[in-house]
Amino acid sequence: MPLSALNLLWLSLGLYIVFATWNFLSNPGPLRKIPGPWLAARTRWYRAYFDLIRDGGYLKHLQWLHTQYGPVVRVGPNEVHFSDPEVYDTIYGHRSTFTKDPFIYGAFKQDLSSFGFQNPHEARKRREMLSPLFSRRAILKLEHAVQTRVSELVTRLNTCDSSIPCNLSMAFRSATLDIITTYCFAQSFSTLSHPTFHHPILLAILSGVTTIWTFKYFPSIYILANLLPSWLMQRIARLSKGYAQLIGYLSNHLDEIIADPSKLESNSAGPEQQETIYSHLLNPINLEKHDVPSKQSLLDESMTLLGAGSETTGNVVTSGVFRVLNNARIIQRLQAELDEAFPADDSETGMPKMSYQDGYQSNLSKLTWPAKTNFTLLMAGDVNLVSKSTV
Numbered sequence: 001m002p003l004s005a006l007n008l009l010w011l012s013l014g015l016y017i018v019f020a021t022w023n024f025l026s027n028p029g030p031l032r033k034i035p036g037p038w039l040a041a042r043t044r045w046y047r048a049y050f051d052l053i054r055d056g057g058y059l060k061h062l063q064w065l066h067t068q069y070g071p072v073v074r075v076g077p078n079e080v081h082f083s084d085p086e087v088y089d090t091i092y093g094h095r096s097t098f099t100k101d102p103f104i105y106g107a108f109k110q111d112l113s114s115f116g117f118q119n120p121h122e123a124r125k126r127r128e129m130l131s132p133l134f135s136r137r138a139i140l141k142l143e144h145a146v147q148t149r150v151s152e153l154v155t156r157l158n159t160c161d162s163s164i165p166c167n168l169s170m171a172f173r174s175a176t177l178d179i180i181t182t183y184c185f186a187q188s189f190s191t192l193s194h195p196t197f198h199h200p201i202l203l204a205i206l207s208g209v210t211t212i213w214t215f216k217y218f219p220s221i222y223i224l225a226n227l228l229p230s231w232l233m234q235r236i237a238r239l240s241k242g243y244a245q246l247i248g249y250l251s252n253h254l255d256e257i258i259a260d261p262s263k264l265e266s267n268s269a270g271p272e273q274q275e276t277i278y279s280h281l282l283n284p285i286n287l288e289k290h291d292v293p294s295k296q297s298l299l300d301e302s303m304t305l306l307g308a309g310s311e312t313t314g315n316v317v318t319s320g321v322f323r324v325l326n327n328a329r330i331i332q333r334l335q336a337e338l339d340e341a342f343p344a345d346d347s348e349t350g351m352p353k354m355s356y357q358d359g360y361q362s363n364l365s366k367l368t369w370p371a372k373t374n375f376t377l378l379m380a381g382d383v384n385l386v387s388k389s390t391v
């Protein structure tokens with residue numbers, strides 16, 4: 001009896017279901033030796049539940065998993081999590097040769113930036129191009145730009161209406177956003193001057209941090225969103241207004257520079273000519289080794305630096321201030337060190353060494369993790385990370 005098209009369809013559907021069930025129930029892959037929850041080894045939706053429904057509760061859950069399964073846990077079909085801090089540098093250090101996982105890095109939509117490049121070689125080349133801008137010499141040269149913004153923040157806080165609570169978390173984020181934009185682009189959005197520190201561009205960056213979750217598990221939403229006309233998108237998502245404003249601004253700024261590269265030189269905000277990221281990216285010092293990036297890549301890099309310099313730093317400052325204010329002993333020690341470093345007679349002392357403050361800051365930036373996610377990397381073959389266990 002010949003099979004009709006309908007029978008064929010049912011047959012293939014049946015086979016598909018059998019295979020899918022078999023795949024789900026069996027525990028395939030080279031990671032099967034590593035302990036971890038049954039469901040996590042089979043589907044990524046295990047993690048999605050914590051990321052999306054429990055509002056980023058995955059990190060807390062990871063700690064619990066390690067108490068149950070030990071220092072190495074299989075947390076996904078092809079994902080393993082380590083709790084031993086010793087492996088951190090091997091995985092994430094500057095010399096790491098692991099490829100970035102497109103599942104998480106791709107969700108940021110900054111594929112052509114030092115952060116988004118999956119290939120570690122490309123990422124390293126981009127970092128080399130940018131590193132002169134973040135050298136000690138470059139930072140000291142722009143100290144005044146940072147100082148101006150900090151003074152502006154202090155003035156704003158001192159003149160706040162004391163009957164209305166002031167949102168410090170947003171105030172700090174406004175300051176860090178203005179600092180990073182001045183630093184990288186020699187211009188800023190003056191978010192610090194917003195009356196309640198809720199500038200639309202700052203809100204767009206903040207909401208972007210949460211949207212990444214959705215893009216991670218539903219990448220097609222991003223493609224769909226890009227197909228819609230921007231006026232419709234703005235209606236749907238009130239916040240995308242700030243986002244469109246930000247992209248529009250960066251894109252126009254770049255077009256101007258690409259059309260007339262002499263603008264790079266006349267970009268001075270103060271009396272001195274200021275270097276911007278584009279001075280380094282469009283005129284690589286070592287042209288044989290570095291290509292000039294495409295416009296999309298320049299945009300991606302700008303977004304990376306904006307996000308990395310505003311949200312992360314703003315978050316560290318917010319937690320730092322919260323912890324200091326909650327601990328009288330820390331306040332006393334910081335105050336004593338400040339009094340000693342800056343005597344009341346206002347004599348010019350330069351930048352004195354403050355070891356307690358430096359230590360506190362460096363501990364804080366290690367403990368404060370801005371994104372509620374772990375950044376996974378891809379490993380091929382056997383990798384020996386933890387003594388006694390090969391993954």
Ligand SMILES: *[C@@H]1O[C@H](CO)[C@@H](O)[C@H](O)[C@H]1NC(C)=O
Pocket residue numbers: 167169170198
């Ligand atoms: C500060 O503003 C942010 C963004 O609007 C909001 O999520 C947060 O809850 C506010 N904080 C306080 C203490 O009101």
Ligand SMILES: *[C@@H]1O[C@H](CO)[C@@H](O)[C@H](O)[C@H]1NC(C)=O
Pocket residue numbers: 356357359360361363
């Ligand atoms: C920073 O952390 C180290 C190690 O935990 C600790 O010994 C040190 O006291 C901390 N420094 C400050 C200033 O909190």
Ligand SMILES: *[C@@H]1O[C@H](CO)[C@@H](O)[C@H](O)[C@H]1NC(C)=O
Pocket residue numbers: 059082088369373374375
């Ligand atoms: C993952 O995130 C947790 C919580 O912040 C952190 O303690 C842990 O070190 C991170 N793991 C890696 C490998 O970065």
